Amino acid sequence: MGSIQDRIPSTAAASAVRPSHERSRAGQAAPVPSRANANSMADETTPLIRNCWYVAALSADLAPGKLFARRLLDVNVVLYRTENGIAALHDRCAHRSMPLSDGYIQDDKVVCGYHGFRYGTEGICDHVPSQPERCPGGISVRSFPVVEHSPHVWIWMGDPGLADPAQIPGAAWMRDSDEWTGSHGYMHVKSNYVFLHENLLDLSHLSYLHAKTFGTPDYASAPFDIQTGDGEFIVQRTVAPTRLPPVYAEPTGMTGVDAARIVTSTYVSPALSYTELLLRNLELPQEQRRDFHLKTAQIITPESDGTLHYHFTVVRDFALHDQAMSEFILKSIKAAFHEDVYALERITQVRLGEPVFHERSVAADRAGVAMRKHLKKLADHENPPTQPV
Ligand code: FES
Numbered sequence: 001m002g003s004i005q006d007r008i009p010s011t012a013a014a015s016a017v018r019p020s021h022e023r024s025r026a027g028q029a030a031p032v033p034s035r036a037n038a039n040s041m042a043d044e045t046t047p048l049i050r051n052c053w054y055v056a057a058l059s060a061d062l063a064p065g066k067l068f069a070r071r072l073l074d075v076n077v078v079l080y081r082t083e084n085g086i087a088a089l090h091d092r093c094a095h096r097s098m099p100l101s102d103g104y105i106q107d108d109k110v111v112c113g114y115h116g117f118r119y120g121t122e123g124i125c126d127h128v129p130s131q132p133e134r135c136p137g138g139i140s141v142r143s144f145p146v147v148e149h150s151p152h153v154w155i156w157m158g159d160p161g162l163a164d165p166a167q168i169p170g171a172a173w174m175r176d177s178d179e180w181t182g183s184h185g186y187m188h189v190k191s192n193y194v195f196l197h198e199n200l201l202d203l204s205h206l207s208y209l210h211a212k213t214f215g216t217p218d219y220a221s222a223p224f225d226i227q228t229g230d231g232e233f234i235v236q237r238t239v240a241p242t243r244l245p246p247v248y249a250e251p252t253g254m255t256g257v258d259a260a261r262i263v264t265s266t267y268v269s270p271a272l273s274y275t276e277l278l279l280r281n282l283e284l285p286q287e288q289r290r291d292f293h294l295k296t297a298q299i300i301t302p303e304s305d306g307t308l309h310y311h312f313t314v315v316r317d318f319a320l321h322d323q324a325m326s327e328f329i330l331k332s333i334k335a336a337f338h339e340d341v342y343a344l345e346r347i348t349q350v351r352l353g354e355p356v357f358h359e360r361s362v363a364a365d366r367a368g369v370a371m372r373k374h375l376k377k378l379a380d381h382e383n384p385p386t387q388p389v
């Protein structure tokens with residue numbers, strides 16, 4: 001499965017969680033979390049985790065000279081390009097709450113569209129038109145650390161003193177290169193972000209939710225391996241021999257042949273999960289076999305506790321210069337992801353309608369349950385219970 005340490009950055013918050021390495025395989029008995037620990041798992045009632053780098057936007061979203069507004073972690077934010085980088089400010093004028101994104105950019109500063117207060121990239125107001133001689137001191141809006149790692153723009157919404165750009169996940173394959181090519185998609189989802197992470201760690205749903213897109217009947221019962229510990233959650237599922245769905249069979253020339261389909265799902269942080277897919281033609285002689293790889297960065301940014309921004313970057317290591325194939329794969333993946341969005345939004349409706357309910361878990365949920373406990377610990381670490389006085 002490769003080195004987990006190489007792939008998963010440890011955040012300041014993650015280091016607060018003690019490791020507990022575990023493994024399980026399909027068919028083996030596994031402790032089934034249920035009522036006793038339900039409250040120890042993150043859900044839509046758990047505070048959002050702020051000390052983490054999240055993707056605020058795609059680089060392409062930020063056009064020069066334009067203000068880009070987006071709600072992130074229950075805060076309205078305005079982002080814009082400056083001469084030397086990108087600025088991110090609270091999108092709420094300190095004067096009378098006008099969204100700064102309704103204003104305009106002037107010399108790397110934002111001018112409010114209501115009474116003209118002007119803010120620099122640090123959020124400090126340096127000009128009030130009604131008092132042109134001397135700007136009143138102490139007027140400011142919050143600014144946020146922001147770093148562009150094309151094709152993504154990352155933002156830190158937590159304690160500014162903990163914002164370390166070295167902690168930004170830096171998978172080189174997310175960018176077009178001589179080895180990888182791909183494309184990006186975005187969806188707005190009416191669900192808490194925890195449930196999308198959990199969805200990505202239990203792909204047994206492919207046989208059912210994705211039966212008409214990229215699932216196959218044998219997927220749900222295929223053997224899997226789970227690895228958890230210290231903020232690391234990895235599930236590897238091997239489906240072989242199997243027949244590939246068209247989205248993978250057509251681009252690889254494996255229509256109607258016995259193939260191996262090995263998927264590794266890796267939780268990286270509250271903001272990110274990777275899905276890595278290996279495809280192999282089992283009907284070819286050993287010496288003629290080649291592996292095809294597709295990787296998806298599942299980029300998850302809570303908008304609120306009940307909605308999220310879902311960016312995804314899908315790359316492959318074959319047909320690198322085939323734009324039509326990029327479009328075919330992206331279209332197919334999007335169709336499948338719409339099914340996930342449908343399920344997550346249905347789950348959300350039911351959970352909100354009947355908030356008191358004890359869900360049951362099975363062995364395939366072990367990574368998801370461990371991940372949700374980890375998220376709960378991170379949230380508790382940021383929001384310690386108040387002590388009675
Ligand atoms: S609300 Fe922005 S200047 Fe008055």
Ligand SMILES: [Fe+2]
Nearest residue numbers: 199205210340
């Ligand atoms: Fe799915």
